[in-house]
Structures are given as structure tokens and as C-alpha cells.
Amino acid sequence: MPKIEFRAESRTVECAPGTPLRDVCDQSKAKVPFGCRNGVCGTCEVIVMSGSENLSPVVAPEKETIESFGIPKGHRLACQVKVLGDCAVQPI
Numbered sequence: 433m434p435k436i437e438f439r440a441e442s443r444t445v446e447c448a449p450g451t452p453l454r455d456v457c458d459q460s461k462a463k464v465p466f467g468c469r470n471g472v473c474g475t476c477e478v479i480v481m482s483g484s485e486n487l488s489p490v491v492a493p494e495k496e497t498i499e500s501f502g503i504p505k506g507h508r509l510a511c512q513v514k515v516l517g518d519c520a521v522q523p524i
């Protein structure tokens with residue numbers, strides 16, 4: 433089971449492989465803010481502190497939002513990411 437560390441909250445939760453990070457945040461009541469939940473508004477931007485290789489690839493609409501907002505490399509939109517392995521994230 434993948435482990436997701438919410439670095440700012442100093443806690444780690446587990447989820448089934450392929451679980452949307454959005455669902456992990458909801459179920460664990462992680463302090464990641466959400467807006468549209470569709471990859472458009474950028475509200476759910478997180479810094480991936482480790483394990484970026486264990487997250488689903490960046491595809492539309494996340495790709496377009498990252499480009500249009502100038503979101504830095506290494507940051508992802510929590511509403512668009514699926515967790516495939518261990519990682520650590522932190523809201524911006």
C-alpha cells in the first residue's frame with residue numbers, strides 16, 4: 433500500500449494503489465484546499481517533496497493549468513494526481 437506523507441501536518445496515511453490524491457485528502461481530512469476539483473483553478477497545488485515518480489503522469493487538463501498559471505516544476509494539482517507509490521506532499 434502506498435504511503436502518502438503530508439509533510440506540513442507531520443503525518444502519513446496509506447491508500448490503495450491508483451487512488452486519486454483528492455480522495456486521500458478527503459478521507460484523511462488533510463489540509464489541502466480544493467476549488468473546482470477538475471484541474472482548472474489551481475487551488476489544490478501541492479509541492480511534491482519526494483516520490484514524484486510514484487504519481488500518475490501530468491496530462492490534460494492539469495498540463496494546461498500548470499502552463500497557464502506558471503506552476504513550477506515539481507508541483508502538482510492534487511485533484512488530478514493518482515497515487516501509485518510512496519510520496520510526500522505539502523500544500524503551497
Ligand code: FES
Pocket residue numbers: 465466467468469470471472473474475476477497509510511512
Ligand atoms: S481543485 Fe481546482 S485545480 Fe484542483
